[in-house]
Amino acid sequence: xxxxxxxxxxxxxxxxxxxxxxxxxxxxxxxxxxxxxxxxxxxxxxxxxxxxxxxxxxxxxxxxxxxxxxxxxxxxxxxxxxxxxxxxxxxxxxxxxxxxxxxxxxxxxxxxxxxxxxxxxxxxxxxxxxxxxxxxxxxxxxxxxxxxxxxxxxxxxxxxxxxxxxxxxxxxxxxxxxxxxxxxxxxxxxxxxxxxxxxxxxxxxxxxxxxxxxxxxxxxxxxxxxxxxxxxxxxxxxxxxx
Amino acid sequence: xxxxxxxxxxxxxxxxxxxxxxxxxxxxxxxxxxxxxxxxxxxxxxxxxxxxxxxxxxxxxxxxxxxxxxxxxxxxxxxxxxxxxxxxxxxxxxxxxxxxxxxxxxxxxxxxxxxxxxxxxxxxxxxxxxxxxxxxxxxxxxxxxxxxxxxxxxxxxxxxxxxxxxxxxxxxxxxxxxxxxxxxxxxxxxxxxxxxxxxxxxxxxxxxxxxxxxxxxxxxxxxxxxxxxxxxxxxxxxxxxx
Numbered sequence: 001x002x003x004x005x006x007x008x009x010x011x012x013x014x015x016x017x018x019x020x021x022x023x024x025x026x027x028x029x030x031x032x033x034x035x036x037x038x039x040x041x042x043x044x045x046x047x048x049x050x051x052x053x054x055x056x057x058x059x060x061x062x063x064x065x066x067x068x069x070x071x072x073x074x075x076x077x078x079x080x081x082x083x084x085x086x087x088x089x090x091x092x093x094x095x096x097x098x099x100x101x102x103x104x105x106x107x108x109x110x111x112x113x114x115x116x117x118x119x120x121x122x123x124x125x126x127x128x129x130x131x132x133x134x135x136x137x138x139x140x141x142x143x144x145x146x147x148x149x150x151x152x153x154x155x156x157x158x159x160x161x162x163x164x165x166x167x168x169x170x171x172x173x174x175x176x177x178x179x180x181x182x183x184x185x186x187x188x189x190x191x192x193x194x195x196x197x198x199x200x201x202x203x204x205x206x207x208x209x210x211x212x213x214x215x216x217x218x219x220x221x222x223x224x225x226x227x228x229x230x231x232x233x234x235x236x237x238x239x240x241x242x
Numbered sequence: 243x244x245x246x247x248x249x250x251x252x253x254x255x256x257x258x259x260x261x262x263x264x265x266x267x268x269x270x271x272x273x274x275x276x277x278x279x280x281x282x283x284x285x286x287x288x289x290x291x292x293x294x295x296x297x298x299x300x301x302x303x304x305x306x307x308x309x310x311x312x313x314x315x316x317x318x319x320x321x322x323x324x325x326x327x328x329x330x331x332x333x334x335x336x337x338x339x340x341x342x343x344x345x346x347x348x349x350x351x352x353x354x355x356x357x358x359x360x361x362x363x364x365x366x367x368x369x370x371x372x373x374x375x376x377x378x379x380x381x382x383x384x385x386x387x388x389x390x391x392x393x394x395x396x397x398x399x400x401x402x403x404x405x406x407x408x409x410x411x412x413x414x415x416x417x418x419x420x421x422x423x424x425x426x427x428x429x430x431x432x433x434x435x436x437x438x439x440x441x442x443x444x445x446x447x448x449x450x451x452x453x454x455x456x457x458x459x460x461x462x463x464x465x466x467x468x469x470x471x472x473x474x475x476x477x478x479x480x481x482x483x484x
Contacts, residue, residue, distance in 0.1 A: 075419075127382075137417045140369070140394040152382040153394060157417075175379045175399075177317075 012240060015202065016178045018122055019154070021163075021187035022132035022139065025206055026119075026233070027109040027146060029054060030213040036105035040098070044089050047213045052088075054212075056081035061133060061162050071160055073135040079103045106134075107141035112208070116147055118233020121242040127151045131172055131185065133162050152176070164195030172201075186236065190223055197225065204228035204236055254482060257444065258420045260364055261396070263405075263429035264374035264381065267448055268361075268475075269351040269388060271296060272455040278347035282340070286331050289455045294330075296454075298323035303375060303404050313402055315377040321345045348376070349383035353390065354450070360475020361391055363484040369393045373414055373427065375404050394418070406437030414443075428478065432465055439467065446470035446478055 023029050033053060034046035042049070060077040063069040082103055086094065094102070122128055129152040130139055139153045154172060161167040173180050185196035186204045188211060193203040205222035207229070212218050222229050230236035265271050275295060276288035284291070302319040305311045324345055328336065336344070364370055371394040372381050381395045396414060403409040415422050427438035428446045430453060435445040447464035449471070454460050464471050472478035 127386075129382075135417075136394070136396075136400070137419050140371075140418065144369075144393060151386060152378070154378075158378070158400065175377075176382065177379050 010239070010241075012184075012202075014182050015126060015184055015240070016182040017127045017129065017172060017176050018184045018186060018204075019129050019131040019169075019172045019201075020119075021185070021189065021192050022130055022134055022142070023054075023109075024208055024211040025186060025188040026111060026115055026130075026148065027142065028112050028210070029106070029109050030211065032109035033105055034213065036102060036108070040094075040102065042089070042091050042094075044091065047215060049085065049089070051212060051216060052085055053078070053081055056084065065162055065165070073157060074106075074133055075103065075135055075138055078106055104141075107138055108145050109142060111146045111148065112232070114232035114234040116149070118235075118237050119149055121237035122233070122240065123149055123151065125240070125242045126184075127176060129154050129172065129176070131163070131168060132156070163192060166195070166199050169196045169199040169201055184227065186233075189220055190226075193226055194223065202227040204230060206233065206236065207231050252481070252483075254426075254444075256424050257368060257426055257482070258424040259369045259371065259414060259418050260426045260428060260446075261371050261373040261411075261414045261443075262361075263427070263431065263434050264372055264376055264384070265296075265351075266450055266453040267428060267430040268353060268357055268372075268390065269384065270354050270452070271348070271351050272453065274351035275347050276455065278344060278350070282336075282344065284331070284333050284336075286333065289457060291327065291331070293454060293458060294327055295320070295323055298326065307404055307407070315399060316348075316375055317345065317377055317380055320348055346383075349380055350387050351384060353388045354474070356474035356476040358389055358391070360477075360479050363479035364475070364482065365391055365393065367482070367484045368426075369418060371396050371414065371418070373405070373410060374398070405434060408437070408441050411438045411441040411443055426469065428475075431462055432468075435468055436465065444469040446472060448475065448478065449473050 020026050030050050033050035037049045038046035060081055064072050119128055128150060130150055131154050132139055133156045135157045136155045139155055143150055156162045156168060159167045159171045170180060172183050180200035184202040184204055185193055186206060187193050188206045188208040193205060197203050203226040205226045209218050228239055230239060262268050272292050275292035279291045280288035302323055306314050361370055370392060372392055373396050374381055375398045377399045378397045381397055385392055398404045398410060401409045401413045412422060414425050422442035426444040426446055427435055428448060429435050430448045430450040435447060439445050445468040447468045451460050470481055472481060
C-alpha cells in the first residue's frame, strides 16, 4: 500500500467523536522501549527486548479477560511481563527501583511523526479521545510527555473492562453522550476495529508498517469493510476534511 | 476575610498533583444555571431555580451513598431533581427535548474570572486534575466550553464512588502514582477538604462568597487546619510560587 491510495475528503455528517487506540496507532512503542532498554546497557538488543515485552501483552490481557487474574492495570501487567523477561534473558543485576523506572518507559513513548499534527487537525472538528487498554495514569503521563492534545482520556480502567469487551466501545458513546454510530474508532490493529464495528462504531485503519520495528514485518491487515483506510493521522485528517 | 490575608509564596517541595473540586470552586454554577433558566422564560426567577436545583444535589447524592439508589451519574441525578422542580414550580409546558437541553446547562458553566489564569499558572508547575462528583462526560464538555486546561479529568465515575468516599481522594494518588501527601485538594467547601485531609491529602480552601449568588450568603467557613486559604485560584498560584 502506498500513500496514493487515500480517498478524497468526503463529509461525514454523523461523526462527532474520534476514539483512538494508542500503542502502535498513536505512539511508536517499539522505538521508545528499545531506546530505554539500550540506555540501560543490559547486554540484550533493545529492539528484541521491546518485541518480547509487547509479545507478552496479549497473553497477559487474556489472563484478565478469562478471569484467571482479577482486574489488573497495564502498569502491573507490564511489570509482571518485565520480571519474566529479565529472568528469561538472565538479567539479574537491576535494583527494584531500576525495574520500576524501566517499567515507566511505557509512559515516555513518542508519537509517530504525523501524530501531533494529525490529532491537532482532527480536534478542530471532532472530540478526540483515547480508548486504550493502557491505564489512566499511563495515558495521562504519556499525553504530557508526547504532547497529545486529547479532549478526554478514556481507558479500559474507566470501564473496568479490556478491549475487545463491548463495554469499552459502547462506553465511549455513553460517556460523551453520542450514539455508537457517531463514534469513529481508529486503530492500526484490525481485531480492535472488527470488535468496534460489531458495536456499531465507524472504523479507520491506520497503516503502521514499522509498529514492530524495522526487523519484523507487521502482519496486521485491514478489512475492506472499515469506513476508512489511512497511511497516517494526517492522511485521516485530510480524508475527513480537517 | 479580604485579599490581604494571602500568605507569601513558600515552596511546597512535596507537592506533585493538584486536584480540584469543580462546582463552585472552579465554575460559577449559580450564574450559569440562572441564565439558562431565564432564557427559557419559565415565569420563575432563574436565581431561585438555580439555588433550588443545587439544593437538591446533596440529598440526591446521599440517596446513592446510602444505597437507596444504585450507582447513578450526576447527569441523571440532575434530571431527577429537575423533574421534581418543574412539578413544584408548576411548569408543565416543556417538551422532553427542552428538559434534556436544560439539563445540559450544567455543561455550559463558565469559570470564575480568576479560573483560567489560575489553572494555567498552576499547570506550569503541577499536574492539575479534577476530582468532582460530576460525571466524565459532563466534565469533558465543561472543559471544552470553559477552556479549562486540565491535565486529566478524574470523577466519582472513575472510582464508582462519590466524595466524601476515601476511594475518591486516595484514587487521585493511585491513578497518578503519587502519595496522598503529594496531592493538594482544592475546594470551596470545607466538608470536601476535611474528608480529603482525613485521607492524608494537603488542602486549599478557596473563598467563593458568591457561590450561591448575590442574594444568599455563603455559609461555608474554612478550617484553619487547611494547608492554604486563598481568595482565588490566581491567589493560590501566587502562594505556590507559580
